[in-house]
Amino acid sequence: MLPAEVEAQWNKKQKKLAQDLEKKGSRTAEVALADGTSILLIFLGEGLSTYELHTQLRKQFEGCLSSYGKGENEFSVDLTISMLSSKAQGATLKAITALAEISCWEPTKFGKAGEKQQSERKKHQKPYLIEVACSLTPTAFRDAIEQGQALGEANNSVRTLADLPANELNPASYQEHARDFAKSHGLTYEFWNIAELTKRKAGAFLAVNRADPHSKAGIAVLKYRPKKSTKKNPVLALVGKGLCFDTGGYNVKTGNYMLGMHGDMTGSALALSLCGYFAKINAPFEVHAYLALAENLISPTAYKPNEVVIASDGTSIEVVDTDAEGRMVLSDTLAFVRKTKPTLCIDYATLTGAAIRSLDTRRGAVFSNREKLAQLAVQAGDESGERTWNFPIGQDYREMLKSKIADIQQCASVNNADHIYAATFLSHFIGDETPWVHLDLVPADNKGGLGLVSTDTTGFGVFWTAQLVDEALRMAAKEAPKGKRQ
Numbered sequence: 280m281l282p283a284e285v286e287a288q289w290n291k292k293q294k295k296l297a298q299d300l301e302k303k304g305s306r307t308a309e310v311a312l313a314d315g316t317s318i319l320l321i322f323l324g325e326g327l328s329t330y331e332l333h334t335q336l337r338k339q340f341e342g343c344l345s346s347y348g349k350g351e352n353e354f355s356v357d358l359t360i361s362m363l364s365s366k367a368q369g370a371t372l373k374a375i376t377a378l379a380e381i382s383c384w385e386p387t388k389f390g391k392a393g394e395k396q397q398s399e400r401k402k403h404q405k406p407y408l409i410e411v412a413c414s415l416t417p418t419a420f421r422d423a424i425e426q427g428q429a430l431g432e433a434n435n436s437v438r439t440l441a442d443l444p445a446n447e448l449n450p451a452s453y454q455e456h457a458r459d460f461a462k463s464h465g466l467t468y469e470f471w472n473i474a475e476l477t478k479r480k481a482g483a484f485l486a487v488n489r490a491d492p493h494s495k496a497g498i499a500v501l502k503y504r505p506k507k508s509t510k511k512n513p514v515l516a517l518v519g520k521g522l523c524f525d526t527g528g529y530n531v532k533t534g535n536y537m538l539g540m541h542g543d544m545t546g547s548a549l550a551l552s553l554c555g556y557f558a559k560i561n562a563p564f565e566v567h568a569y570l571a572l573a574e575n576l577i578s579p580t581a582y583k584p585n586e587v588v589i590a591s592d593g594t595s596i597e598v599v600d601t602d603a604e605g606r607m608v609l610s611d612t613l614a615f616v617r618k619t620k621p622t623l624c625i626d627y628a629t630l631t632g633a634a635i636r637s638l639d640t641r642r643g644a645v646f647s648n649r650e651k652l653a654q655l656a657v658q659a660g661d662e663s664g665e666r667t668w669n670f671p672i673g674q675d676y677r678e679m680l681k682s683k684i685a686d687i688q689q690c691a692s693v694n695n696a697d698h699i700y701a702a703t704f705l706s707h708f709i710g711d712e713t714p715w716v717h718l719d720l721v722p723a724d725n726k727g728g729l730g731l732v733s734t735d736t737t738g739f740g741v742f743w744t745a746q747l748v749d750e751a752l753r754m755a756a757k758e759a760p761k762g763k764r765q
């Protein structure tokens with residue numbers, strides 16, 4: 280909240296200032312107050328969607344940062360005041376706090392540039408001081424700030440991992456990171472390595488891994504339990520595709536398509552970072568994150584099209600395309616999750632080019648085995664500013680995955696809408712009894728940023744999940760299976 284004398288000046292000036300700026304077509308202004316405080320005013324438009332509001336906020340913030348000479352001079356905005364006239368003050372405050380956190384992030388540099396970056400960061404470690412003129416109660420104000428900060432941190436964590444090149448982030452180093460992350464966030468941690476997955480008969484996962492007999496691939500499992508943990512706590516299972524590099528295998532990626540494939544682990548970075556987020560805000564439900572960590576490589580032992588492999592639930596799969604490795608590692612992971620009977624399961628994956636061709640990289644593609652949950656997933660996109668679009672799955676699509684030699688084909692033979700067939704394939708392994716949402720991470724990369732985020736790597740999914748989960752868990756809990764949880 281504002282000090283009384285600042286507030287008085289603010290009240291006096293704001294109306295005239297707003298009118299003046301509106302005339303000039305400007306949306307921001309800096310005002311120097313008598314006490315030496317520098318106030319940055321940001322005027323938010325009325326009647327905007329959350330996505331538009333976030334984009335406007337980010338662009339104004341960016342403009343202010345550049346005019347304050349970020350990098351060379353110390354960042355000197357002492358106060359950011361948002362003129363809030365809408366009812367959504369808490370949500371806006373949360374977004375501004377997240378934005379402050381997000382805009383501190385820059386890609387990790389290596390070598391000499393990295394050393395310079397480290398020392399620069401230390402020099403400029405001055406947190407943004409943000410105060411907002413609004414009528415929230417102190418509790419609502421604190422909650423919005425804390426949640427905004429935690430959201431920003433989670434988004435930064437996703438972008439850091441997604442940007443690391445394959446020689447820095449591989450299944451071995453990722454495990455170490457996940458273990459340290461678990462420790463610092465009070466989560467339990469275990470790792471199912473190749474020997475364990477062999478014992479569990481995870482033939483689909485192991486097929487992808489076969490190219491590298493010495494690989495450190497496996498599934499990392501992190502769990503958060505609320506302090507007042509009871510057997511009745513809902514359980515949210517988060518599953519993420521963690522392909523630290525994807526060559527395509529024998530269906531090798533040609534031309535430029537292999538570039539950027541170190542980011543094929545972004546789904547797992549979301550599952551990990553969101554587990555940390557929910558721990559940080561003391562969520563009243565359990566969160567179990569499953570990170571399917573592997574690489575899709577080429578070698579004489581690599582898996583090949585037309586092979587038949589048996590997944591851990593006994594399903595035989597005819598391999599069609601070795602570049603569809605994401606759905607292979609996820610099929611076994613989802614089959615394991617299914618056995619634990621969570622209240623709700625969400626999986627994240629940079630899964631298909633078809634989804635990108637359908638939507639461009641501005642919305643996520645969502646699928647669900649529940650009509651209402653699919654609607655909720657789209658609604659959460661509109662409300663959070665990370666927008667999504669729903670595509671169908673169902674028995675008629677399942678027909679196209681029929682195989683002559685196995686229970687199911689990995690991909691449809693005529694591949695017009697691979698995102699739909701990929702989701703249909705996954706739905707077989709999570710089954711009908713577990714409420715499930717699949718997010719094809721189409722906007723993981725969007726040139727020029729998206730919403731609150733200004734970098735090409737967007738960390739898309741954090742805000743969407745945070746918005747979706749409460750209501751989705753409530754909906755899912757109403758129909759939770761009675762069976763015993765493992």
Ligand SMILES: [Zn+2]
Pocket residue numbers: 525527575601602603604605
């Ligand atoms: Zn692939």
